[in-house]
Amino acid sequence: xxxxxxxxxMTATEGAIVQINCTYQTSGFNGLFWYQQHAGEAxxxxxxxxxxxxxxxxxxxxxxxxxxxxxxxxxxxLQMKDSASxxxxxxxxxxxxxxxxxxxxxxxx
Amino acid sequence: xxxxxxxxxxxxxxxxxxKSLKCEQHLxxxxxxxxxxSAKKPLExxxxxxxxxxxxxxxxxxxxxxxxxxxxxxxxHLHTLQPEDSALYLCAxxxxxGTGRDEQYFGPGTRLTVT
Numbered sequence: 242x243x244x245x246x247x248x249x250x251m252t253a254t255e256g257a258i259v260q261i262n263c264t265y266q267t268s269g270f271n272g273l274f275w276y277q278q279h280a281g282e283a284x285x286x287x288x289x290x291x292x293x294x295x296x297x298x299x300x301x302x303x304x305x306x307x308x309x310x311x312x313x314x315x316x317x318x319l320q321m322k323d324s325a326s327x328x329x330x331x332x333x334x335x336x337x338x339x340x341x342x343x344x345x346x347x348x349x350x
Numbered sequence: 351x352x353x354x355x356x357x358x359x360x361x362x363x364x365x366x367x368x369k370s371l372k373c374e375q376h377l378x379x380x381x382x383x384x385x386x387x388s389a390k391k392p393l394e395x396x397x398x399x400x401x402x403x404x405x406x407x408x409x410x411x412x413x414x415x416x417x418x419x420x421x422x423x424x425x426x427h428l429h430t431l432q433p434e435d436s437a438l439y440l441c442a443x444x445x446x447x448g449t450g451r452d453e454q455y456f457g458p459g460t461r462l463t464v465t
Contacts, residue, residue: 245392274453283354283440283456284393291451328393336449337406340392 243267245341247329252347253319261314261327261344269334275303275314276328278343284328287314316346324348352376356441356457364465365431371460373424373441381447382424383454384416387438399424400447431464438462 244266253259265273272291276284290296290305290312302315316323326343333339354375363369375382384396398406399418413435415427424441438461442454 249390272451283458285456286453289451289453330393336447338395338454342390342392 243333243339245329245331245339247327247341247344249342250345250347252349253316255319255321255348255350257319258315258317259319259346261316261329261346263312263314263329263341265310265312265329265331265339265341267310267331267333267339270307271332271334271336273303273305273312273332274330274338275312276330277325278328279325287327319348321348321350354441354443354455354457356439356460358460359458360461360463362463362465363428363431365433367431368427368429370428371426371439371441371462373426373457375422375424375441375443375455375457377443377445377455379443379445379455380421381444381452382418382421383442383444384424384426385440385442387440387459393440396426398447405447428462431462433464436462436464 247263275287277287278284288303295304300317305312326345328343329341330338357372381400386394396410397416402418413430417425438459440459441457444452444454446452
């Protein structure tokens with residue numbers, strides 16, 4: 242079967258750095274997405290990786306290793322507003338999006 | 351209005367009721383999606399429409415009936431629901447369906463409670 246694994250919950254301190262991991266086992270690979278979802282709100286697109294390596298966008302970076310079936314989202318200079326759930330999703334060979342259950346990130350002062 | 355809008359935001363209905371959820375996208379996209387989001391579970395894709403044609407129907411019970419009258423509007427008609435159908439229902443749209451980096455844009459969702 243197809244599977245996306247990410248930690249259920251993580252806690253970090255304001256101003257620090259946190260890395261949220263995502264491992265996947267899918268039928269083929271056609272790209273990996275990260276979304277942010279604040280409580281009670283819609284998921285919003287953060288990043289897309291289809292080639293190995295690091296994609297940087299401001300305080301957020303996303304890394305992909307296709308050979309390892311692994312990605313991470315790196316958040317720097319954490320702010321209280323970064324408290325949210327972070328969803329990893331992989332597009333398989335049929336171009337279907339397979340979603341992880343999300344990682345709830347709690348930022349403490 | 352911009353982006354993807356959904357109405358109503360909250361809905362409480364009995365198991366014998368009939369109601370409809372509405373989604374509208376103002377992005378000029380060609381694909382629209384219905385998802386179910388339950389606590390601590392992955393997003394469950396329910397239906398996909400591409401250019402107003404239903405292209406995916408992921409074994410969803412017949413008590414959920416989608417309708418896409420045009421590329422900007424999507425409805426989810428509900429009837430004789432069960433308590434386990436209580437969840438957040440999210441609508442999304444994308445430029446195309448499943449090609450390249452076609453990130454999905456989500457609406458705020460309808461929080462549905464079935465009593």
